[in-house]
Amino acid sequence: MSKTRKAYDDHGGSAAGPSRATGQPGNRGPAHVADPGRGEHAAAGTAAAATAVLSAVAAAAGFAPFVAIAEIARAVLGAPSLGSVAGTAWTWAGIGAGGALLRLLLLGLCTHVGHKADAEMLHHLRVQIVRRLGVVPLGWFRSAGSGQVKKAMTSDIEEMHELIAHALGALVGAAAALTVGIGYLVFVDWRMALITVAIPVAAVITYRLAMRSLPAHMSRLLAAEGQISAASVEYVDGITVVKAFGGTEGKVLGRFDDAMREHTAAYRAWLAGNRASSAMNRVLGSEMAVLGVVMAAGLGFVGAGWLTVPDLLPFLIVGIGLPTSFTPMIHGAQGVRMARVSAGNLDRLLSKPPLPEPEQPREPRGYRVELDRVSFSYDGVTNALDGVSAVCEPGTVTAIVGPSGAGKSTVASLLPRFYDVTGGAIRIGGVDVREISSKTLLSSMSLVFQDVVLLRDTVTENIRIGRPDATDDEVRQAAKAAQIHPVIEQLPHGYDTVLDSGKGGLSGGERQRLTIARAILSGAPIVVLDEATASLDPDSETAVQDALSELVAGKTVIVIAHRLHTIAAADQILVLDEGSVAESGTHHELLASGGLYARMWRAQQNGDTA
């Protein structure tokens, strides 16, 4: 949004010409700095303020050469002979050269200090975000969280960079330059100063007028942009299907064409509304406008005897420098506004309440898992789970089945405390999971989900996540147990092959077996499988099932499954319906009772044989 807005702002007109006098350093690029604590954060803030002050002084000093030229000209034109003003001229020449030199020195210093402040502040922010991510409930990432994190780490941080490295200096520098320039002109002649300043001020007003209609057009422009990118993604993602089915290519491209046309129409509609103010802005924002008005008014003043010709010179020399300070001031102010929005987003992220850790953690006594009248609500209004009770004994398999939306995955998320229950309790080895430290809790569980997450690292390291201190040999043993060893051996660099975090390299079933190897290596006594084989073809499923039987031997196993034949041998089956346990028992008991499970079983059998 912010980038888009900036792009349109640039088309709406310019408040004035290009920047000349802001003294604004360009400090980009990361730097490696030590992990800063609170004190370093304050130091970075002080450094950012120092950059702004240096920018202001540099911008003010940047006006000295112009003032010097104007003063020398005034002295020379008003004197009977050159010799009589030589001293004054040399003094002003010294002031001018000194100002130019000081500006250069301060800009160098500014770049150095600003660069450091920027790098430290952004590093500190990133460290804080990462630390916060380490303590927020993991369930948050599964809902809206990951999008928020991506935005915080990219565009919000970028806006903060803009603020510290560019906007703040631009704003303060431009304000200082304007103050010095206008102050000098007022000193020479306040009436002419008013006229000279009126032109860039009028340019700013026309700029505001040109931009006034933007919010009204923004939603249409953004919607059109959204359609363009959706159509592009649709085309790129579906290019195989589109090409394979020939005739439909035109249809997808047609959608892209329509979106482009709509964007052009929206853009034209906005431009049509601000054509006059935009044109006025371009005229008034140019140095030529200031020069023309100052000349006309100045000659009038000279004619009327209100101003001497030498006194007109400062307005021509310094006055035409004023418009160039308005553009950075407007952009700087805009940068500050955007950074405030981003700072709000970052603040919301950084103030996400952490998962409460027990003050005096307790160790579970064994690995019996007990759900005691567990209730949970995602939104605080509707209950996804309502009074669910069950006991899962070590060395047994408990299957959780039920219609879509019954709450099966919610149970799986509550066990490792991705969320905390809103009613009742979950106990492991007789201890409430909220009284067990997160580290102990997570290391007591192997979680195997349908969505396989692989890191961009070697096969060995991907398996070793299960137990970081495992030897290479133990990694291989786990891979063998998970029936993935022969596949790994076939990879270009065997166990040293770097896997793609995307879908490349291994098939779905192979990736799944890799995560099972991870879980086998971890040796955790509780295993939670959430739809681990749901998306696999029959061959892969058989291989994964074999791997799973290695993983679950002797453990407390909780399996969530859609396909009932995969859990028919479970020691107990909980049938969830609308967040409650509708029935429970073994496969045969549930079939005999003729309830929901029996109906689901029959439906799946018929589906399978149909």
Ligand SMILES: Nc1ncnc2c1ncn2[C@@H]1O[C@H](COP(=O)(O)OP(=O)(O)OP(=O)(O)O)[C@@H](O)[C@H]1O
């Ligand atoms: N992150 C979430 N935020 C809000 N509501 C959610 C979230 N996840 C699940 N729900 C809701 O909670 C209820 C239970 O969902 P859950 O995913 O646990 O069911 P499920 O039995 O696993 O379904 P499925 O078989 O389709 O995966 C549903 O109404 C679902 O819409």
